[in-house]
Structure formats: C-alpha cells, structure tokens
Amino acid sequence: MLAEQEIIARFCEAGHLVDPAVVSYLRERGDPALIFGILAGIREDCAVVLPSHIPSLAPKRDGVRFTADPLLEVIEGMEGSAGPLRQIEDYVSLFRSRYDTLGALIRKRSGSIPIEALTHSSRFRDSEVTIVGIVIDVKTTAKGHRILELEDPTGTIPVLFNNGRDGFSEAERIVPDEVIGIRGKPAPEGKLFYAEQLFRPDVPIQHAPYTPKNSGKVALISDIHIGSDTFLQEPWERFCDWISAADDISYLLVAGDLVDGIGIYPGQEKELTIPNIYEQYDRLGEMLSTLPSSLGIVLAPGNHDVVRGAEPQPVIPSEFRSTYPKNCTFVENPAVVSIHGARVLMYHGRSIDDLIGMIPGARYEAPSEMMEAMLKRRHLAPTYGRRTPILATERDRLLIDTVPEILHTGHVHITGISRYRGVLAVNAGAWQSQTAFQKQMNINPTPGQAVIVDLERMEPQIYDFLS
Numbered sequence: 246m247l248a249e250q251e252i253i254a255r256f257c258e259a260g261h262l263v264d265p266a267v268v269s270y271l272r273e274r275g276d277p278a279l280i281f282g283i284l285a286g287i288r289e290d291c292a293v294v295l296p297s298h299i300p301s302l303a304p305k306r307d308g309v310r311f312t313a314d315p316l317l318e319v320i321e322g323m324e325g326s327a328g329p330l331r332q333i334e335d336y337v338s339l340f341r342s343r344y345d346t347l348g349a350l351i352r353k354r355s356g357s358i359p360i361e362a363l364t365h366s367s368r369f370r371d372s373e374v375t376i377v378g379i380v381i382d383v384k385t386t387a388k389g390h391r392i393l394e395l396e397d398p399t400g401t402i403p404v405l406f407n408n409g410r411d412g413f414s415e416a417e418r419i420v421p422d423e424v425i426g427i428r429g430k431p432a433p434e435g436k437l438f439y440a441e442q443l444f445r446p447d448v449p450i451q452h453a454p455y456t457p458k459n460s461g462k463v464a465l466i467s468d469i470h471i472g473s474d475t476f477l478q479e480p481w482e483r484f485c486d487w488i489s490a491a492d493d494i495s496y497l498l499v500a501g502d503l504v505d506g507i508g509i510y511p512g513q514e515k516e517l518t519i520p521n522i523y524e525q526y527d528r529l530g531e532m533l534s535t536l537p538s539s540l541g542i543v544l545a546p547g548n549h550d551v552v553r554g555a556e557p558q559p560v561i562p563s564e565f566r567s568t569y570p571k572n573c574t575f576v577e578n579p580a581v582v583s584i585h586g587a588r589v590l591m592y593h594g595r596s597i598d599d600l601i602g603m604i605p606g607a608r609y610e611a612p613s614e615m616m617e618a619m620l621k622r623r624h625l626a627p628t629y630g631r632r633t634p635i636l637a638t639e640r641d642r643l644l645i646d647t648v649p650e651i652l653h654t655g656h657v658h659i660t661g662i663s664r665y666r667g668v669l670a671v672n673a674g675a676w677q678s679q680t681a682f683q684k685q686m687n688i689n690p691t692p693g694q695a696v697i698v699d700l701e702r703m704e705p706q707i708y709d710f711l712s
Contacts, residue, residue, distance in 0.1 A: 248272075253365050255280050256294055261287070262361050263294045264399055270299060293359050293399050336629075340379060340422075342641040344397070347424035347623055348377045350446040355426055361399035363431045363438065370431055376402070376438065377426040383419050391416045395427065395438070404429070404438045415443050418618070420603045423627040446623035448648050448666040460701040461495040463584050464488060467593070467655025468675035470549065471529045472519035473505035475678045480693035480710040481532070484676075487710065489537055494697065496584050497540055500655040500673060501547025501593030503529055503561070509549050510682070522551055523565065530568030542573045543582055547593035547656065555636040556595065556626060556643060579625055579643065587650040587700050592619075594654035594672065596626035596633040603628065609688050613663035616652050616670035620645065651698065658683070658690035662705050669703055671696050 252271050256263040261284075271279055279299075287298050351357070357377045362369055378397040385391055391406035391413070404427055406416035419425065426444030431437070466484075470476050488494055504525035505517060519525045533542055546558045551565055558578040566575065576582065579592040600615045601607040607615060619625050625643040626633045635643065651669045658675035674694035683690060693711035698704070 252280065256284075259284050261291055261294050262359055262399065263365070264296060264361060267294050267296055267299060268365075270296070293361060295398070336637045338639040339635075339637055339641050341398075342639070343422075343624070343644065344379055344424055346641070346644055346646065347446040348397075348426075350623065351377050351424070351426035351444050355428060355444055357426060359399040360395065360397050360402050363402060363435050364400050365435075370433060370435060373428065373430050373441065375426050375428045375444070377424070377444075380419055380421050380423055380425060383421055391419070393419060395425070402431075402436070402438050404440050406440045406443075410441070416440070418604050419443075420600070420622075421628050421630075423622045423624065445621050447621050448623075448668060450666060460699075461585050462491075462493050463496045463498060463587075463589070463698050463700060464494050465498050465500070465651075465653050465671050465673045465696045465698065466676070467500040467653075467673040468502040468547070468658055468677060469499065469504070469529065470502055470675065470677040471504045471532075472517050472525035473677055473680075474516050474518050475680055476505070476518070477676050477678055477693055477711070480712075481676050483710040484693070484695055484708075485532070485535060487708070488540070488695075489535075495539075495541060496543065497536070498543045498582070498584075498589060498591060498653060499545065500591050500653050501545050501578055502549040502655065502675075503544060503546070504550060505677075506549040506551065516681070526551070526561070526565040527568045530566065530570075530573075533573060534568065534570045536570075536572075538570065538572050540572060542570075543576060543580075543591070544573060545576050545578045545580055545591045545593065547578065548595050553636075555634040557636065557638070558593075581647070581649060585700050587703075588647065589651040589653055590645065590649035591653050592625045594656035596628075597654070597657055597672075599626070599628050599631040599633050602631070609657050609659060611661060612654070612657050612659055612672035613661035613670045616654060616661075616672060617663060617665045620648075620652065620665050620668055620670070650703065658688070658692065660691045660694045660696065660707060662696065662707070669698065669705060671698070671705060 249268055249272060252268050253263055283294060283298055287294060355375045357375045358369060360376055360378060378395040381394040381396050383393045389408045393404050394401055395404050406413060424446060427440045428442040429438055429440040507522045514520060519528060546552045546561055548554055550561060552558045560575040560577055579590060582589050597612055597615045600618050601609060604618060623645040626635060629635050649668060651671060654672045660674040661672040663670045673696055674691040676692060678692055679690055693709060695708050697706050697708060
C-alpha cells in the first residue's frame with residue numbers, strides 16, 4: 246500500500262494538488278503506475294487532481310454538497326411536474342452551479358486556494374490566504390464564537406470567527422448553504438482555519454443605474470388571494486378604478502399567490518368563499534379583464550397557486566387561463582422581466598420565512614432587510630432543507646446572476662421598500678386582511694397597498710386603497 250504522504254508528494258512535485266478521494270483510491274490499490282497514468286492524462290495547468298481524472302473510474306459521492314459523478318439524471322425543462330422523487334445525488338449540479346457562479350464573483354475581488362491545499366500541504370500554513378466554499382453547518386460556541394464547516398470540491402475545513410474581532414456581526418448572519426469567501430490563516434496542523442475577513446458575492450459597489458429607454462411607471466403588487474374569505478374586495482375595486490384612470494402606468498406586476506388555492510393548510514376549506522380552484526382563477530381573470538387593454542399585466546405564481554410548491558415554479562398552466570385577457574403575461578417564479586429597459590426580478594419570497602428564522606434581529610415587519618440579505622448572497626433562497634422546497638435542477642435557477650434594477654417580492658403581506666447598492670427592493674403588501682395564522686403569529690399585514698415606481702427616476706411611492 247502506498248503511503249498517503251508519498252502520493253501527495255508525487256503530485257505536488259508535478260505541480261498539482263490532489264483530492265482526498267484520489268489519495269484513498271491510490272492507497273488502496275498500491276500501484277505507483279496509476280499515479281503516472283493520471284499525470285499523463287491531465288493538463289499541466291490542472292490545479293487539483295479529482296476522481297474524474299482517474300481512468301475508468303466511476304467516482305462515488307465525496308462530500309455533502311459536491312459529488313464527482315457526471316452521469317446523473319437532471320431535469321432540463323421547468324414546465325410540468327417535478328418528476329420522480331429526487332435523490333440526494335441529484336443535487337450535485339444544483340450546488341456545483343451555485344458554487345461555480347458565486348465563487349467566481351468572490352474570486353474577482355480576492356484570489357483563493359482550494360481547501361485541500363490547507364489540509365494536505367504545509368505550503369500555506371504560515372500564510373494569510375482566502376478560501377471559497379459552501380457553508381455546510383453553522384454553530385455558536387459556549388464562549389460566543391462562531392464556527393462553521395466550509396466545503397469546496399476538494400475538501401472541508403472548520404472555520405472559526407472570533408467574536409472579539411471587527412465585523413463579527415456579519416459572521417453572525419452566515420446561513421447554511423450560502424457561498425462565501427474567508428480570508429485568514431490555518432492552524433499549524435491545518436485542521437482549523439482562523440477567519441479574519443468575510444467576503445460575499447454581493448452586488449458590486451460600482452453597480453451603475455440603468456439608462457431608461459422611455460419614461461413611465463409600473464405598479465407592483467402581490468398576494469391577491471382570490472377565493473379567501475379575507476380577500477379585500479372593496480380596496481381591490483378602488484385600486485382597479487384608480488389604475489384604470491392612471492394613463493402613465495404601463496405595467497402591473499403581481500409577485501405570486503394570485504389565488505388562495507385549495508388544501509394549502511389544514512382547515513383551509515372553512516376559510517374559502519370559492520372552494521373550486523378553477524373558479525378561483527376564472528374569477529381573477531374576469532376581474533383583470535376590467536382593466537385597460539393597454540396595461541401590460543405580468544403574473545407570477547406563489548406557494549398558494551396551482552403549480553408545484555418546489556422552487557423554481559413553472560407558469561400557471563393554460564387550463565387555468567381561459568378567462569384572462571390577452572394583455573396578461575404568465576411567468577415563472579422567479580422571473581426577470583424588462584420594463585422600458587429596467588430589469589425587474591420577480592420572486593414570490595417564500596424564503597423570507599427561512600431567513601427571518603436564521604438571521605439575528607430579522608423581523609417580518611422589515612421584509613426589505615431580507616431582500617438585502619438575498620442581494621448580498623446573490624441568491625433568492627440560499628438555504629436548502631427548511632420551509633422553502635427547492636427543486637433539483639442542472640443550473641441553480643434561484644441565483645441572482647444579473648443584478649436587477651428592481652427586486653420585487655411578496656409573501657409576507659407587509660409592504661417594505663429599501664435601496665441597496667443601486668437596487669430598489671420592493672416587497673409589496675397584500676389584498677387579504679389578517680388571517681387566523683397571521684394573528685396567531687402576531688404578524689400585522691399592510692393590505693390594500695400598491696407600490697408605484699417611476700422608472701425614469703426609479704422613485705417608489707406607496708398608494709393605500711384600504712380606505
């Protein structure tokens with residue numbers, strides 16, 4: 246059997262780091278010729294030798310968020326059903342996509358080395374370096390320090406944030422599965438990394454506002470909840486009358502929960518005025534038909550709508566759209582639409598529930614703070630496995646790849662507006678009064694409100710139609 250240090254040394258002499266799974270494989274086989282075979286088949290500029298570089302090897306899973314198997318079944322399209330029950334391995338492409346895209350954004354500001362370089366080599370033991378990875382787990386020690394497990398495709402390492410250092414408050418806001426960069430120093434034995442500075446993908450500071458192609462205004466709303474006994478009919482009608490007379494508003498964007506749905510939560514049938522899902526959508530279509538045909542209406546789904554609950558969600562199926570006018574456009578959740586050249590990222594916002602439960606000081610009364618958290622992480626739902634179900638897709642569709650001019654969400658029924666590095670964040674209110682669940686959770690919604698944005702000046706204004 247080959248010794249571990251001997252294997253690592255041979256690859257280092259050739260200018261390559263080596264994945265732990267490769268080391269284990271070579272130790273078990275004990276054949277030095279395999280090392281020469283691998284070196285002969287890889288490029289000189291290959292930074293890390295992975296299991297995929299071993300001839301004729303079908304690699305197994307080698308991490309919590311990464312696998313080396315390229316032959317996995319993934320979902321190509323977003324329309325239709327979610328397909329068969331997904332296995333853990335099916336998420337390889339999702340997390341690799343997330344790591345590759347967001348990691349590249351971090352590396353633009355700070356170079357990095359693979360984690361394996363810390364754990365299997367003494368080269369960087371006395372140096373200050375940067376590592377980039379996905380957060381597997383986050384804990385707080387008895388003394389108040391923050392410790393997390395960070396993983397990249399080459400390995401994992403625990404990272405310690407000392408609570409006495411500047412910037413520790415940002416370390417407290419780290420959530421599982423987000424991609425971060427950390428600058429610091431490894432412990433002498435290479436089994437712990439002491440953090441000095443935290444990097445996130447973030448919106449660039451120099452992010453420039455767009456140049457509008459035309460002047461005009463857009464109305465942003467969410468959570469209509471047709472069919473609920475708490476739907477606010479009179480405020481909705483006042484809003485419809487007002488927007489019909491407003492000739493400077495070109496578009497109406499609705500960020501999900503068009504209807505109240507059926508069977509969304511136990512006992513919902515007792516709170517419905519329209520108990521048929523087709524009739525709920527038909528009723529909304531009839532109501533939207535009363536608006537001017539010149540008004541472009543964009544409709545996205547939410548967790549109460551008829552599509553699957555896992556995000557990203559497909560468009561509302563055609564069989565539910567028979568009563569809708571031609572000026573209605575149905576989009577996925579999330580979706581990016583361009584309004585007069587301004588990019589609006591529409592996302593229903595279910596992950597706000599998760600972020601509020603993980604970030605210290607977060608409140609439902611301040612949803613725009615959670616939208617800023619999404620922008621900093623460049624991801625709409627950074628944590629997997631909580632209240633927001635996420636579908637395994639080849640590419641992570643919840644990434645904020647392109648920085649929008651407007652981020653438009655809903656879900657929490659509370660209006661909130663903020664600006665972050667040139668992005669206008671708008672969480673629209675709802676057209677449903679306080680529900681029994683919201684009362685139980687002490688959530689006070691701000692219903693009957695629409696946010697109107699002047700696209701030329703990117704100035705928002707809240708209009709209240711409750712009274």
